[in-house]
């Protein structure tokens with residue numbers, strides 16, 4: 001599937017930016033039970049991807065990829 005965990009790239013076509021969020025979603029028509037798809041999104045595309053799914057009434061959850069977790073606040 002996707003390469004190593006050290007860097008996440010946005011799932012949007014032609015986008016090579018680093019993802020800052022993961023969108024977990026499900027299509028109730030084809031995905032049953034706990035089967036969940038994950039799209040990675042950069043800051044520019046998280047809204048676009050989320051809206052795309054929301055427009056189809058798919059259950060979704062956006063989780064921030066906290067790349068700065070190690071930094072002091």
Ligand SMILES: [Zn+2]
Nearest residue numbers: 010015042045
């Ligand atoms: Zn992007």
